[in-house]
Amino acid sequence: MSEHPISRFPVPELADMPDDIREMIEAVQEKSGFIPNVFLALAHRPAEFWAFFAAHDALMDKSEGLSKAEREMIVVATSATNGCLYCVVAHGAILRIRAKNPLISDQLAINPAKADLSERERHIIDFALKTAGDSASIVDADLDAMRVAGFDDDEIWDIGAIAAFFAMSNRLANLTSMRPNDEFYAMAR
Structure with a gap:
């Protein structure tokens, strides 16, 4: 366990948490071997x-x-744009596992334009980054271009919603100075 604090705000002890939260966290710990x-x-x-x-x-x-x-590619690319260490590290580990690719997380976090992506993945990341960085400029033509590229409305919604949700998550993680678990760094390398 790191000697650095997890958050700038109070972190309750597991034993002091409401039963339902403690049970959920214990289930996550059982599955992953640690508590994110x-x-x-x-x-x-x-x-x-x-x-x-x-x-x-x-x-x-x-x-x-x-x-x-x-989905994890969206999180890593947009979280890097938003400067969120926690989400880049944690979701980068999950992405390496899900993509079975030890390079993709670092590529997306450092420079998504140079990441080794398929054409489909490139459309996903470009649209997600636009949503994360300049959502006010999204116009009907952007959605039409995604449809022409083969995405249905549910997929377009999910790309935008994931980028938007993690923009909030990134800001919360930055506010709290949430520290990534040391375990994430070596996963699937």
Whole structure:
């Protein structure tokens, strides 16, 4: 365990958390072998904890439309643009696992324009970055171009919604100075 704090804000002890939150966190720990710091940092505000993870799971755990790796690509690329260390490191590890590619996370985090992406992935990342960086400039022609590239409206929505959700998440992680778990750095390298 790192000697650095997980958050600038209070982080409750596992034993002091509401039963439902503690049980969820223990299930995550059982599955992954450690507790990702986002769970501990957000447990400070139980109602927001549940709202955050409900939105996260609704966007990231779907099996239809975008693949799970494509969803993680969006998170890594947009989180890097937003300067979010926690999300780049944590979701970079998940992306390496889901894509079975030890290089893609670093490429997307450092320079998405030079990442080794398929044409489909390039459309996803370009649209996600526009949503994350300049959503006010999105016009009907942008959606039409995505449709011509083969995306349906649900996929276009998911790309934009993931970019938007993680823009909020990135800002919250930066506000709290949420520290990535050391375990994430070596995963799937």
